[in-house]
Amino acid sequence: MVLADAAARSDMIGSEDVALLLSTQRPGEVWEGNLLIHLLVLHALSRLPGNATIVRDGIRTALLHQRDDGGVPFVTDTDTWTAVTAGLALRTAGAPCDSLDRIAQHVQRLQHPGGGWSYTDHARLADTDCTTVALEFLHASDPHAYRNPVQSGIKALLSVRGGDGGFPTYAGTPSEACMTAAVINVLATQGSRYQHVIDEAMAFLAGSQKPDGSFPPGWSDSRLHTLFRAHLATRPFTTGRAPVVRERIVRLVRSIQNEDGGWGKGDGAPSDAISTAYGLIVAAGLPDHLPAVRAAEYLLSQQYSDGRIDAPPDMVGPRPLPYHVPVLSDAFLLLSWAHLTRRVTP
Known part of the structure; x- marks a missing residue:
């Protein structure tokens, strides 16, 4: 979805793609404990109208895992x-x-x-x-x-x-x-x-x-x-x-x-x-x-x-x-x- 948007090919984004990414977003929960995928999903959803609240909630969820040094790990834990x-x-x-x-x-x-x-x-x-x-x-x-x-x-x-x-x-x-x-x-x-x-x-x-x-x-x-x-x-x-x-x-x-x-x-x-x-x-x-x-x-x-x-x-x-x-x-x-x-x- 990110690539399709960058190439101005919104016709390549199907409703099932959007539904799949939306299904990973729950406030306070990182899908499969993978912050990298979580952030990639937010990048994709932020390019589509109507997702501002979901993206904001997703950012807050990601920031729950920010470390004391300011960085963010790629997974919640191993x-x-x-x-x-x-x-x-x-x-x-x-x-x-x-x-x-x-x-x-x-x-x-x-x-x-x-x-x-x-x-x-x-x-x-x-x-x-x-x-x-x-x-x-x-x-x-x-x-x-x-x-x-x-x-x-x-x-x-x-x-x-x-x-x-x-x-x-x-x-x-x-x-x-x-x-x-x-x-x-x-x-x-x-x-x-x-x-x-x-x-x-x-x-x-x-x-x-x-x-x-x-x-x-x-x-x-x-x-x-x-x-x-x-x-x-x-x-x-x-x-x-x-x-x-x-x-x-x-x-x-x-x-x-x-x-x-x-x-x-x-x-x-x-x-x-x-x-x-x-x-x-x-x-x-x-x-x-x-x-x-x-x-x-x-x-x-x-x-x-x-x-x-x-x-x-x-x-x-x-x-x-x-x-x-x-x-x-x-x-x-x-x-x-x-x-x-x-x-x-x-």
Whole structure:
């Protein structure tokens, strides 16, 4: 609608388009928790007569989320995504059980009636990324106590499965390597029950892998993100396509490690802490300990006395726009240390 107005082609704007955008506007509520879309909708509606009150109300709603520094975030929050990611990292690292139980109960309460999870409790549309990590965390917490929510979540994942055997972020969108790897990680916790689904998903993953071992971009602008998730997805399997996918990942990860022991986001990029954390998860599973030792030394050189490690933003959404939630970096960094610790002390 914005483009049609700019091109003086109001004839291209249909009543159904207007009705769709109007349906997202409720005073005090940001549709799906997405302020970027909320503001784009206001730009579109402001170009049409009769919408002045709706636009004013929408502006007031957006300003409710203005931060102390004057800026406005692109979403209201990512609280569910950060909870499941931090929960899995803490579980893997052996955090106190009482804290983990509180997180698990909170995550269970956030599950949608359809079985999935969204990045925030303000969104109704479930996504594969949050759902898979939530399921991994709940299964690791107590596979018996959380059996029903886990099975409901797996059913939700299977409902969005693509005809190509892969899995998308959202229902009806193209399958993605990173999301497919994430689903394999969840299904692998269920024994051989979903082996046929895993086999087809692994075939999609293998078909998505480039000759150099990398994958198409996902929801991170560091190519190491999909690499570590795909590596974990292939690790339990010794037959079929998995060993080939894994071998290519290992070869690539080893070849692109920088002289300082870290990894960068892409070709020729300087080392950064978050890419190195992703690389360390792969390196921690290698027979040769040297890549992991070098990566650990790099990360230790970046750590402050209070435990913080400076890590640049790497999550992107809408792709390729970067966003920064510091606790996400902390969670992935902790996850990498947990994998290394398990290598050192099984």
